[in-house]
Amino acid sequence: MPDGGPAFLKSGLISWPGKLRLALEPTPFIASAPVGVDETLAAFGRRRLGKEALDKLIAPMVSGIFAGDPETMSLISCFPRIAELEREYGGLIRAMIMLGKKKKQDIAAGKVVSSAAGPGGVLTSFREGIQYLSDALSASLGGMVKPGVAVTSVTKGGAVPYRVTCSNGTEYEADQVIVASPAFAAADMLDGLDNSISAVLRQIPYASMTVICFGYNRDQIKRSLDGFGYLIPKKEGRNTLGTLWDSSMFENRAPEGKVLLRSMMGGACAPQYINLSDDEVVSRVKQDLKLIMGIDAAPEFVRVFRHPQAIPQYTVGHGARLQALADSLRAHPGLVLTGNSYRGIGLNDCVAAAERAADEVLQCL
Numbered sequence: 001m002p003d004g005g006p007a008f009l010k011s012g013l014i015s016w017p018g019k020l021r022l023a024l025e026p027t028p029f030i031a032s033a034p035v036g037v038d039e040t041l042a043a044f045g046r047r048r049l050g051k052e053a054l055d056k057l058i059a060p061m062v063s064g065i066f067a068g069d070p071e072t073m074s075l076i077s078c079f080p081r082i083a084e085l086e087r088e089y090g091g092l093i094r095a096m097i098m099l100g101k102k103k104k105q106d107i108a109a110g111k112v113v114s115s116a117a118g119p120g121g122v123l124t125s126f127r128e129g130i131q132y133l134s135d136a137l138s139a140s141l142g143g144m145v146k147p148g149v150a151v152t153s154v155t156k157g158g159a160v161p162y163r164v165t166c167s168n169g170t171e172y173e174a175d176q177v178i179v180a181s182p183a184f185a186a187a188d189m190l191d192g193l194d195n196s197i198s199a200v201l202r203q204i205p206y207a208s209m210t211v212i213c214f215g216y217n218r219d220q221i222k223r224s225l226d227g228f229g230y231l232i233p234k235k236e237g238r239n240t241l242g243t244l245w246d247s248s249m250f251e252n253r254a255p256e257g258k259v260l261l262r263s264m265m266g267g268a269c270a271p272q273y274i275n276l277s278d279d280e281v282v283s284r285v286k287q288d289l290k291l292i293m294g295i296d297a298a299p300e301f302v303r304v305f306r307h308p309q310a311i312p313q314y315t316v317g318h319g320a321r322l323q324a325l326a327d328s329l330r331a332h333p334g335l336v337l338t339g340n341s342y343r344g345i346g347l348n349d350c351v352a353a354a355e356r357a358a359d360e361v362l363q364c365l
Helices: 005-010 016-023 041-048 051-066 080-089 092-108 131-140 183-190 195-201 271-275 278-293 318-329 347-364
Strands: 151-156 162-166 171-174 177-179 206-217 229-231 242-245 258-266 301-312 335-337
Touching: 016 051, 041 051, 041 080, 051 229, 051 242, 080 092, 151 183, 177 183, 183 195, 195 318, 206 271, 206 278, 242 278, 258 271, 258 278, 258 301, 278 301, 318 335, 335 347
Parallel strands: 177 335
Antiparallel strands: 151 162, 162 171, 206 258, 206 301, 229 242, 242 258
16 A cells, blocks of 8 residues: 555556546546535545545445445445545545645644544554453452343333343443443343334444454465555455454564464455355465465464454444434433444544543533
């Protein structure tokens, strides 16, 4: 992936006709955003950047982040900042130039610089893995967290607004309830409270995902592993969405002299892959790794993880669904929905959503 103007011009990733089409992006020949239309990422990509950029740049990014299909995903819900930049500056290249100038001015003035419109920053995790975060939270709360206990229902209470019933038979009465579960789980919990909320929550689709981890000796891989890994355009017709070089990205992911590769399979464009046997999954991943990375050796470590409902899909109409939820929640003061089903799927998005939820609760109190 070229990381600058000169590198992009020299790169063979995009053909010269594709580059020329991209060069038209800041010109008046490109149609403006349709007013009042919840545009798909694919429609935006074709309109603003051209079909080749859609296939080779936007679609792999969408599959890597959402495991989604750009033909159904909503631009305004997935990347609201990009939609905002087009409205404000009339084009993405023009926005990049203007924001670049403003960034230099802000840095010179000592101001805080806003984040990028798309994915950016440094990939970060914990040495012990991401579970360290939830373990530390549980430990810090000293017994308030009840692991292994599911909430079966949230219903109207008696003396207080809500009654929360758990799988172990315990019941809690609460003035306020924060539901931070996936949309499909929240829908089941809230059926007995307000089925209009549950009905909307069930309209938020989820993409399935199979994650396949292969471990190798470092000397079995003949190419450099200095990088993030790779994502594969759908047009390539491969089995996997891409492979992350985990042991290159984060420390403590493989023993000394070993490497860990994590491949992703399925997503919204290939939901049938979740039903493949482990043997078939492993065989298909081996095919892709041999073709793309030249790996002939058999992995000495293999793990297959299946997530039937892995990642929420912000498809066209997602904004209208969020508005319907907000309208229904007005009848239930103290009930707060949060998590990655609504306004951002990443960990950073979840942290921001959690802060908003806490603020909402404090305002009610």
